[in-house]
Amino acid sequence: MNLKISHPTKFLFGKVELPASKSISNRLLIIQRLCKQSFEILNLSEANDTRLLQDILSEDRNVVDAQDAGTTFRFLTAYYAMTEGEKILTGSEQMKKRPIGVLVDALRELGADISYMGEEGYPPIAIRGSKLKGGEISIDGSISSQYISALLLIAPSLSVGLSLHLKGKVASTPYIKMTLKLMNKLGISYLWKGNVITIPSQPYKPLTVIVEPDWSAASYFFSFAALASSSELTLMGLNKESIQGDRIVANLFEQFGVKVSYLKKGIKLRKEIVENPLLQFDNDFNDYPDMVQSFIPIVAASGLPAVFSGVKSLRIKETNRVEALKIEMKKFGIEIIELDEDRIELKEQALKESKEPIATYNDHRMAMSLASMALTQDYIEIHNAEVVNKSFPNFWENLDRIGFKIEEM
Ligand SMILES: O=C(O)C1=C[C@@H](OP(=O)(O)O)[C@@H](O)[C@H](O)C1
Ligand SMILES: C=C(OP(=O)(O)O)C(=O)O
Incomplete structure (x- = not known):
């Protein structure tokens, strides 16, 4: 299944039903x-x-x-x-x-x-x-x-x-x-x-x-919230006391203007102006390697220089994620440099318009993380979009609910 994805208003609003972890x-x-x-x-x-x-x-x-x-x-x-x-x-x-x-x-x-x-x-x-x-x-x-x-x-x-x-x-x-x-x-x-x-x-x-809702799945909505012109999203069922390490995204995305408030029924994400904008994004992902892909679109779109460390294990996951990210982000004019086995770097650079389809390498996280690129473009195409079933079968339905336009090609 190949999808054409766009977000006409770039104003995100609605409720998200996350999968269980x-x-x-x-x-x-x-x-x-x-x-x-x-x-x-x-x-x-x-x-x-x-x-x-x-x-x-x-x-x-x-x-x-x-x-x-x-x-x-x-x-x-x-x-x-x-x-x-x-x-x-x-x-x-x-x-x-x-x-x-x-x-x-x-x-x-x-x-x-x-x-x-x-x-x-x-x-x-x-x-x-x-x-x-x-x-x-x-x-x-x-x-x-x-x-x-x-x-x-x-x-x-x-x-x-x-x-x-x-x-x-x-x-x-x-x-x-x-x-x-x-x-x-x-x-x-x-x-x-x-x-x-x-x-x-x-x-x-x-x-x-x-079983708690999945914080790794939640990370993609943090990315959407950060990249949209305005956002108010409720991620149902999440709470502070999670036993999942990927809950760290709530702290990390704050640096990109995503403000979290904890409600009884879940958490609310709001996009706010960042008072002290980051000049550089350096972070060690050794404790939460699945989150590397979730931060690539916002770093690329903000043009920040960045060093992601702790990426060694990405090479032996659903695909070689370092290689896959390098190839796919290149389509948007973004160069990802391998500093060594465990670190990648993005220099200060500008994102470009691209209509080239995004490949997903049998990796659910390539599809879900790069879906964010739709907020930086008129539209994007994602190939083999059904890969999301590995962890989040209702991913595309949730995007539809928060205003994305999803068309099967
Ligand atoms: O234990 C788990 O549930 C997982 C551990 C991590 O793998 P590694 O320990 O191989 O990094 C993570 O990447 C994977 O998605 C899920
Ligand atoms: C790496 C992952 O899963 P697993 O290692 O369980 O295949 C993942 O979900 O990103």
């Missing part, structure tokens, strides 16, 4: 399987990544396709390793390029039987599951926090629990905290001291849980 949903689905008593999950995400995990867990197939869902693949790797049965776990062509070796090595140290069916260190993998004892191991935390979350989720169900030493500069730490907070809500006690997380063997305790 796919990260929280996928953790809860695994915990639900590990908990001996049943419990209810309310407001479970309808994102493809979550539906997929739910379907996979409800069937008994030997060959399991996690498609392009990172958490689904990583959480299932750990879950199948400690559950009796044989599984082949595979995924999309891009998933086969996303490393899994760090998690496989850690699980092997705990006694798991996992072998590679193609390239060493990458999906697909064959898992012969068995009861795992647990123990004390080290793990490189610099590639993906999902390996750590996957191990933590199964830790209470291992016969001696788990002591995990985190090595290197840990990526996406708020996602590790999210995992532990959810586990704690479901009865698990843990100790995180220095770089060691210890979880004794213990049972999960059932509790009805409500």
